[in-house]
Amino acid sequence: MTISLAQLRRCSIAVDLGASRTRVYVKNQGLVVDEPTVAAVNVRTGALLAVGAQAAVMDGRTPDYIRVVRPVSGGTVVDIDMAQRLLRHLVGDKLRRAWRRLPTMRAAVCLPYGSQPLSQRAAVETLSGMGARRVELVDTLVATAVGCGLPVEQPEATMIVVCGAGTTQVAVLSLGSIVAAETVAVGGDAIDHAVIQHLRLHHELMMPGQAVHPLHLVLAGGGATPGSTEVHGRDIVSGLARSVQVDTERVRNAITTPLTAILDAIGAVLRRCPPDLVADLGERGIMLAGGGALIPGLEPMIHQATTMPVHIADRPGTCPVRGLGAMIEGKVEPLHLDPMAP
Numbered sequence: 001m002t003i004s005l006a007q008l009r010r011c012s013i014a015v016d017l018g019a020s021r022t023r024v025y026v027k028n029q030g031l032v033v034d035e036p037t038v039a040a041v042n043v044r045t046g047a048l049l050a051v052g053a054q055a056a057v058m059d060g061r062t063p064d065y066i067r068v069v070r071p072v073s074g075g076t077v078v079d080i081d082m083a084q085r086l087l088r089h090l091v092g093d094k095l096r097r098a099w100r101r102l103p104t105m106r107a108a109v110c111l112p113y114g115s116q117p118l119s120q121r122a123a124v125e126t127l128s129g130m131g132a133r134r135v136e137l138v139d140t141l142v143a144t145a146v147g148c149g150l151p152v153e154q155p156e157a158t159m160i161v162v163c164g165a166g167t168t169q170v171a172v173l174s175l176g177s178i179v180a181a182e183t184v185a186v187g188g189d190a191i192d193h194a195v196i197q198h199l200r201l202h203h204e205l206m207m208p209g210q211a212v213h214p215l216h217l218v219l220a221g222g223g224a225t226p227g228s229t230e231v232h233g234r235d236i237v238s239g240l241a242r243s244v245q246v247d248t249e250r251v252r253n254a255i256t257t258p259l260t261a262i263l264d265a266i267g268a269v270l271r272r273c274p275p276d277l278v279a280d281l282g283e284r285g286i287m288l289a290g291g292g293a294l295i296p297g298l299e300p301m302i303h304q305a306t307t308m309p310v311h312i313a314d315r316p317g318t319c320p321v322r323g324l325g326a327m328i329e330g331k332v333e334p335l336h337l338d339p340m341a342p
């Protein structure tokens with residue numbers, strides 16, 4: 001899937017269509033869109049009522065005639081028409097007109113490692129329908145490593161863990177390519193689900209998906225984390241609104257179980273790596289990226305399991321699209337190997 005840097009330099013836009021968020025980088029302009037991949041539709045008329053953050057707040061609060069939809073799932077565009085409508089609204093009128101004027105507009109899209117031909121085709125069709133004459137597909141892992149500022153083109157090992165909403169991808173890269181990689185169907189959404197299940201089982205409380213985020217922020221407080229915190233939801237039995245005091249340590253334990261799948265993937269990738277590369281990693285450590293990198297407890301858990309240094313990338317969620325952006329801007333220099341060198 002990975003194509004040459006020369007081809008990428010001809011692209012005008014870079015797109016990361018994630019299950020949770022859509023990000024668009026425009027050449028010479030930077031990151032212009034970073035919004036939830038959500039649209040609200042009037043089911044009676046088919047009209048699009050809201051997109052992005054506006055649509056996300058409607059989720060779970062709509063009357064019958066409004067449906068909140070997510071056109072991307074597990075790294076695949078599952079509703080091409082809706083994804084195009086969503087993208088059109090997110091990029092705005094000004095940018096759209098500029099796209100139409102460019103007869104040879106090329107787009108770069110990042111796709112999860114090992115994505116199926118059907119997923120690749122859906123991404124290409126989505127962007128072609130938006131006016132792109134050519135769509136270049138790039139591995140999310142390579143784009144993210146570039147976005148994190150890692151020296152991917154060098155003959156040194158780089159380990160990256162990209163934790164998204166639906167999946168986590170783990171890879172060791174060297175000389176601009178993936179040496180070993182693994183994908184697991186565990187991401188931020190699975191962690192939110194574990195928290196919701198914990199509250200349902202131990203507190204008989206139903207909690208909406210969006211309400212989990214404040215709890216993450218409390219848990220991420222590190223040493224300053226309070227022993228308990230108040231959460232609001234609906235009582236399972238009575239159906240009435242209720243607040244409960246939740247033991248933060250028990251919530252932390254509840255999210256540990258799904259996180260072990262990520263540790264297994266890291267172990268599998270390390271076992272498949274040549275020893276020289278693993279030795280490099282002992283010094284350099286592991287880079288955590290993707291929005292899920294901020295999941296409380298993930299970083300210390302990986303450090304404890306691998307004994308390697310673990311770093312969380314700067315603005316981890318936008319690393320893939322910023323990496324793609326750097327590639328289309330021509331900021332990534334390929335390593336020139338001279339075959340005649342002594």
Ligand SMILES: Nc1ncnc2c1ncn2[C@@H]1O[C@H](COP(=O)(O)OP(=O)(O)OP(=O)(O)O)[C@@H](O)[C@H]1O
Nearest residue numbers: 018019020021164165166167188189290291292294
């Ligand atoms: N501060 C935070 N604490 C915990 N989890 C977070 C935080 N910020 C984002 N997340 C989680 O990160 C996930 C979104 O990450 P990201 O934006 O990388 O996903 P995506 O690229 O849309 O998804 P995918 O790569 O699976 O298609 C969500 O599940 C969200 O709950």
